[in-house]
Amino acid sequence: MTMKSVLLGAAAGLAAIGAAQAADLPMTKGEAVEYVKVCSAFGPGFFYIPGSDTCLKIGGEVRAKYYGFGGTGYSRNDNRSAFDTQARIWFDARTQTDWGLLRSYFQINADSNKLTNRGGGDKRQVFSIDKAFIQFGGLTAGYAHSFFGFYDNEYGDTLEGNYYNESSTVNLLAYTAQFGGGFSATLSIEDGRDHRVDTTGFLGGRAVNQGGQQVPDVVGQLRYDQSWGALAVQAAGHQFRSADPVDANGIIIPGSTHKNGYGYAVGATGLIKIPAIDGWFVVEGQYANGALEYLGANNTFLARADYFTSDVGRIKRGKGWSITGELSGAITPQLQATLVGSYIDLSYDRAGAPLGSDAALKEFTVSGNLVYTIVKGLKVGAEVGYTYGKLDHSFWTDDKGRDHKNYNNWLAGMRITRTF
Template sequence: MTMKSVLLGAAAGIAAIGAAQAADLPMTKGEAVEYVKVCSAFGEGFFYIPGTDTCLKIGGEIRAKYYAFGGTGFSRNDNRSAFDTQARVWFDARTETEWGLLRSYFQINADSNRLVGRGGGNGTRNDFTIDKAFIQFGGLTAGYAHSFFGFYDNEYGDTLEGNYYAEVSTVNLLAYTAQFGGGFSATLSIEDGRDHRVVNNTFDNFVDQGGQQVPDVVAQLRWDQSWGSLAVQAAGHQFRSAQLFDDAGNPVASPRKNKFGYAVGATGLIKIPAIDGWFVVEGQYADSALEYLGANNTFIAQSDYFTNAAGRIDGGKGWSITGELGGHITPQLQAVLVGSYIDTSYDRLNTTGDGGIKEFTISGNLTYTIVKGLKVAGELGYTHGKIDHGTIDSPTNPKLDGRDSYNNWLAGMRITRQF
């Protein structure tokens, strides 16, 4: 017997043994693979979370910004240019239930060298912030969401970095929205009053605020139609003066004041189908609740409360208005123009008369869509302000100190990739 015959016989024997053992094994099916399914109930980008009836959308955006600043009082220590890159990621989960839609939304923003028009500083600052985090169930909204006072900033506010004066805060809140049919809805919102404070001190006689006792109450009535929307809103805000302490930590005599302020406003939107555009305007008046005017956005810092010339604690008053016109010059090119004005007053601020700040800002931008998801935009902005019966107190900047008016500008561009 040759070696070749031996090897062939051994191979045949091994094959026969393997076949016999395989015949004794039970037959099994391959495990089913559950593929991700598209969820079309809520629009593009949603998919079913495997094993559930919840639809999830994950989105993101990268914004690369390049800006230059200038104007009154810029010193050698202030930034004349600034770069900033921002990353945004959001998760939108929705489930239809027998009680209505259950939704949770979460967005986080990350900034590298956040844009700053004034002030120097070296090195890179990486900031991570929660933009929004809330739950909605039927008409209920709970969590960290945009204030229900007005809707301009939340749904429009189409500037790149240009300023405007309106309610811009994301706040901790508990709200309920009732739908009445015909486009009518009403919202009652209980909002954290600490998120609605204006506590920056421009003048020496502004008053520090104490701990919160009563949250803010915000109400809005809204009417949405195919041609646009109308809304009226109101808010109540409590002020409590703070207890003062000396350097050793001992309490000292300090004025005590509890007072309720308020704000009222209205918003109007008209759609312009011919240019796929819109015109929206929002205005508000406030007494002792200046945050609702957008007073935190002024070039000169402000505060709700102050000690007047008679030695009594009083609240600031004022009004503001913002208008925006936007539309498409071509399907790829969008143009937006935004103008805004704020006027605040502090009665009998000092012996020379009432104090106050008047500020006007205008900005315009063009945005071009290169391909779907990729845009490049350019913007110009200008701000003019004046202080009534007072001057700017800036001991660190002699070019700004002692002035009663200012003019500032910005110019820049932004590249955006959204997915």
């Protein structure tokens, strides 16, 4: 017997033993591999979460901003230039159920240096929740844009320029009913603390502090949407309350008088689409009495309070109106042009007002920008804006002792945006 025969016999024997042992083992199948599947029910970018019938879209954006300011120059604390980089990421999860669409949306923003032309307001590495809400059928619950108006939520196409209208994301609980034919109605209960006016500005030298909330804001909107555009009317009720006065040690001063009051706001929005330039014209206006946040008062150069208490202890509501208009269209398929103009007029009752006047504020702003799409997902834009304001009393005195009631500010800059 040759060595070759011995080796072949040994190999055959091992193979036979292996086959006999394998015959005694149970038969099993390989683990199923779940692949990510595209979900086309809700548009591009959605995919099925493995093992579920929920579709998820993950998106993000990086904005690099470079701006220069000019104009007022009443303080050395004013920035004459400001850089900011903002990162955004969002998650949109949707499931079609027997009771309607179930959706949850979450977006977080991070700013490397919050863009502002006021030196004292700079903040570095600011993280903030932009939106966080749940929708089920007509129900919306969570942190979402107020249902008062729709311009800021759906348009508001300035790069960094200002305008005056409802622009707040608030905690709310809302229901929207669809009636067919483009008609819908929304009733929204919104956190009144999110609708308070920042009182860090001037009110004739008086500070106005609000107390704790008792009653939330109630917002209602009727809306009509068609292929040519949309119309809406809205209204809101808002409570304001005076806070307990405290001494220098933070101790409540006994025997103080407390004041409660209610304000309201009404508004209307109109949108006309312009297919010839792949654009639109939209205008939104509102009037408020004791609810100035709905006018966009927090966006003014000098923020004003919803109310003040006069020398004789009477509450005097702030009131006024504002309007914003936007015209936007494509110059070429890659180049979009947008022009935004806005005006706000605020005043207080004359009797008992600070400085014996109406403590009135009028402010106008206009912004124009061009945005060019370099490649899909990458845009570069340039913008110029101007703001002019006027008070009925002096708000600062220059180094030559001159009182100033007027102020103005120029804004010019650019933004590079990558969306994915």
